[in-house]
Amino acid sequence: MTEDLPSVNNRPQAVSIANLVFDRPGSSFKLSLGSFHISAGEKIFLYGPSGCGKSTLLALIAGILSPEKGAIEVDGKFMTGLGGPARDRLRGEKIGLIFQQFNLVPYLGVIDNILLPCRLNPLRRARAEASDGSIQKAADRLLDRLGLDKSLLGRPVTELSVGQQQRVAAARALMGRPPLLLADEPTSALDSDLRADFLDLLSRECTLSGSSLLFVSHDRSLAEDFDRRVAFSDFSEVSLKKPPKEDPHE
C-alpha cells in the first residue's frame, strides 16, 4: 500500500466546523452552527425532523453549497475559502455521498456507476488501485461484500430494486476509501426489514475502510450502533425567515 491506513489518533478530524452561518439570499431559512466535529473513523448518527436543515448541512460539508461565514475542514483540508472547482475536487477525493434514492446514473451499468468516483478523481482511483490492485477488483470486492449478486451486473440499474440500488450507491461511496461518508436518509426508501441490514453493511464497510460516517435520519430507531448520536437542534440553530409578503399590514 502506498498510503498507510493511519491509526485513529494521528489522523486529522474527518469534519471540523466552526462558527458557520449559511444565509443564502432567497432561501427560506438561515442556518447557524457553533461548533461540530467528527473524529477520524467515527460514526455519527445525526437526527432531526424533516426539513430542519440537515441536508443543507451535508451540502455545506460536501462543498456544494458555500457558507456566508465560518470554516469547514474535511480531513484536515479547508473546504471553505476554496473556489468551485477546488471544492469539487476536494469532495471527489475525500467524500462519498449516498442519497435517499435515485443515486444511480440511469444509463450506466452497475460497475460503471460504482467506478464513477475513480473515473473523475485520480486520487480515489490511486487509493483503490493501491488497496485492491485495480479499480475493477475494488468494485468486485465491494459488490461481493455488499451482497450484490453478479447476475445483476448485466442489468440496467433502473431494473434493480431500491434496496439493490442503495447498495450499489454504498459501494460507489466506499470506492477508493474516502475519509468521510455522508449518508442522507439512505434507508428511508427501503422496507423496514431491509433498513437494519443496509445499516449494518454500511457501518461494517466504513470500519473496514477507515471512513468516518455521518448518517442523517429522522428515524431514531436506527441509531443504536453508532459511536455518537447527535440531535441536529443541539448544536445548530435554524431560523425561518419571514416570506416577504406574508402580512400585507406589516
Add this chain to the structure above:
Amino acid sequence: MSRLAYLASLALKSAWNRRLTLTFIALSVAISAILLVGLERLRGQIRAGFVQAISGTDLVVGARGSQIQLIIYAVFHLGGATNNIGWDTAQEIAALPEVAWTIPISLGDSHRGYTVVATSVDFFEFFRYRRDQKVAISTGRVFDDIFEVVVGSEVARKLNLSLADSLVLKHGTASAAPEHSDKPFTVVGVLEPTGSPVDRSLLISLRSMEAIHIDWRGGAPVPGFSIGPDRARLMKLEPKAITALMVGLKNRRQVFSLQRSINNRPGEALTAVMPGVALDQLWRLVGGGEKVLWAVSALVTVTGLMGLIAAVLAGLGERRRELAVLRSVGARPMDILILLALESLLLTAIGVIIGLLTLAALIYVLGPILADLYGLNVYLSAPTAREMLLSGAIIAAGFLAGLIPAFRAYRLSVGDGLNATI
C-alpha cells in the same frame, strides 16, 4: 483515460439511452446536410461537367445572337435552336492562319430523344473533353459512307444498339415530328463513355445530314417527290449551312484577337464565343436562383438546430437528478457543460454522417435519372474541400447550438446543489 475522453464516453452512453428521441434530431440534422451538401454537389459537378465537356475548344462560332444560347445549344444540346451559319463562311474561318482545327456541328434531327450531331471525321481527331481526352471508339469504327451512324455510349446502352443495327432518324425533336424512314442508318461504331453530351449523341457525317434532307423543303418532305438512298448517294452532298463551328487555335493567346476579328467580320453576322466566358455568364444568370436555394437550405438547417436545442433543453428536466449525482461524485459544473456540449456535437456529427450517406444513396439512384432527363452529370465521388467545409460548418453550428442547453445545465448544476436528488 483522460477526463475529456471519459466525459465523451458518458455523453455517448447517455445519448444511446435516449436514442429514440435523439434519432429524430439526428435525422433533422441529416436533412440539413442532404440539402446543403447536395446543393453544393449539384452546383460543383454540373459546373465541372459543363466546363470539362468543352474544355479543349478555344472558340465556338455561330450565328449572331446570345453567347449563352449558342454554347448550350451547340455543345450541350439544351435550350432553343440558333440560326445557322453558311458552310462557305465556316470554311473561310477554318482557313484562317491562326486556326489549327475546326469541327463543324449541325443539329436538328433526333433519334428517340437523343440528339443527332452531324459533323466531320475531324470530330474524332480534334474534339477534346476533360482538358485532353479524345473521344474513343469502343467497338466498330468512325462513319465513312453516308447513312452510317456512330452512337454515344449511353445511346447504345439505353437503346440496346450494337454494330450493324439499323435505325431511323427523326426530323426535329418533337414526338410527332416526321421521320426519315426512307433512309435508315446503320450503326458502325459505339463510343466509349465520356461523361459529356457526346454520350447522348448520335454522330453522322454532314453528307448524311444533307442526304436525308435532299428531298425535303421547309422542314417537311416534298409531296410526290422522293429521292431514294441509292440515288442520294450519287449526288453532290455539300452542306449549305451548319449550326456552329468549334475552333481550336495554334496558339491560345490569340483567342481574344481572333474572337474580335470574327465578331467584326464583314459579311455574315457571326458570334465567336469563348466557352469558359459564356459558361461564367450562365453561372451568373443562375446564381440568383442558387442563392434562393442556399437560403432555404440554411433556414432548414437553423430549424433543425432549434429542434436540437429544444429537445436537449426539454430533456434536462428529467436529467437534473442524474447531473446532481455526477456532481456528488466530484464532477465540476464545467464537466456538466462539457458533457452536454459533447452530446450535441455527437448528435450533429451523427446527423451529418447519416445525411452524407443518404445523399450518396440518392445520387446513386437519381444520378442516372438526372443524366437521362437533363443531361446533367451528377455522380458519386469523394467529398470535395467545399463539401467537407460545409459538413464541418453544420457540425460546428450544432456544437454552438448545443452550448445553449449546456450552459443551462451548467447553471442548474450550480444552483441545484444536491437538492435535486434529496
